[in-house]
Amino acid sequence: MKKPTAAEASLSRQTFNRLRDLVREHAGIDFPDEKRYLLESRVKPRLLAQEVPDFETYADRLEQGDTREIARLVNAVTINETAFFRHPSQFEALEDTILPELVRLHHQERSGPMRLWSAACSAGDEAYSLAILIRETIGPRHPRMDYEIVGTDIDTEVLEEARAGRYRKRSVRNVPPAYLRDYFDRSGEAFVVDPAIRDMVEFRPLNLTDAQDMRRMRNFDLIMCANVLIYFNETSKKNVLQGLYRSLRPGGYLFVGGSEALGGLDVPLEPVRHEGALAYRRPTNGSVSSRA
Numbered sequence: 095m096k097k098p099t100a101a102e103a104s105l106s107r108q109t110f111n112r113l114r115d116l117v118r119e120h121a122g123i124d125f126p127d128e129k130r131y132l133l134e135s136r137v138k139p140r141l142l143a144q145e146v147p148d149f150e151t152y153a154d155r156l157e158q159g160d161t162r163e164i165a166r167l168v169n170a171v172t173i174n175e176t177a178f179f180r181h182p183s184q185f186e187a188l189e190d191t192i193l194p195e196l197v198r199l200h201h202q203e204r205s206g207p208m209r210l211w212s213a214a215c216s217a218g219d220e221a222y223s224l225a226i227l228i229r230e231t232i233g234p235r236h237p238r239m240d241y242e243i244v245g246t247d248i249d250t251e252v253l254e255e256a257r258a259g260r261y262r263k264r265s266v267r268n269v270p271p272a273y274l275r276d277y278f279d280r281s282g283e284a285f286v287v288d289p290a291i292r293d294m295v296e297f298r299p300l301n302l303t304d305a306q307d308m309r310r311m312r313n314f315d316l317i318m319c320a321n322v323l324i325y326f327n328e329t330s331k332k333n334v335l336q337g338l339y340r341s342l343r344p345g346g347y348l349f350v351g352g353s354e355a356l357g358g359l360d361v362p363l364e365p366v367r368h369e370g371a372l373a374y375r376r377p378t379n380g381s382v383s384s385r386a
């Protein structure tokens with residue numbers, strides 16, 4: 095009888111458990127039982143690329159510690175959906191109140207550059223949106239202020255896309271027309287981020303569930319970490335949030351995704367509502383008020 099090929103391979107419950115444990119261990123991403131077919135479809139191209147006949151052989155290889163392939167597995171299972179100015183109300187809150195407040199703090203303290211972090215930045219849309227907003231709003235009023243904008247993601251392939259700064263029309267659908275005109279060049283169907291904006295952002299690999307990676311990220315004025323906590327289980331979510339808390343300077347702000355409330359997660363961040371956006375602030379004195 096002819097042996098089944100990788101293209102015909104199917105993922106048994108037992109091997110699903112092995113692969114999902116590996117993904118959870120290395121990226122914190124949780125695949126509940128009902129997502130078995132999603133994991134199967136995401137991993138199957140890796141079987142073909144590695145020329146292994148079935149999921150069992152592939153899982154053996156990963157469990158033997160093939161770190162390059164583990165990184166490729168993680169790249170294959172991440173969901174990278176993103177867009178420029180994805181949550182417009184968050185950017186309005188930044189422009190109207192949060193960035194001016196952070197500038198005032200810097201002036202009072204005469205501290206170094208303002209530090210902004212797009213955590214789980216995917217193809218870089220959010221990090222470049224921050225750069226454009228700074229260039230448009232704070233930059234002209236405070237020309238001596240310095241900024242560091244960092245975009246990080248666990249997915250090394252999507253970071254290459256971020257560095258290239260080329261986008262489809264769908265990604266720029268929320269960009270105001272004046273910004274589109276001033277900060278993007280057209281190249282055929284693509285929208286290419288202006289080099290001056292690209293130079294404002296540094297992209298680096300970082301795993302939010304890796305304590306060592308997180309210890310390197312300190313003293314941020316603003317962290318945007320949207321639409322990634324939803325992929326973690328409660329324990330990972332709690333650990334990641336505690337890490338993000340420690341990465342904020344006192345008085346610094348965190349944004350998560352619109353549907354990712356932090357209630358019950360036991361981090362001493364103060365919810366601050368700005369019109370349609372909910373931000374979280376690290377208190378300056380360690381106490382948390384009931385302002386929401």
Ligand SMILES: C[S@@+](CC[C@H](N)C(=O)[O-])C[C@H]1O[C@@H](n2cnc3c(N)ncnc32)[C@H](O)[C@@H]1O
Nearest residue numbers: 121172175176214216248249301302320321322
């Ligand atoms: C749906 S995208 C969200 C992108 C962007 N934050 C936004 O809101 O538009 C989720 C991103 O989280 C990244 N991700 C998943 N697990 C991660 C982890 N453990 N550490 C860092 N990034 C992770 C994925 O690679 C993916 O690019």
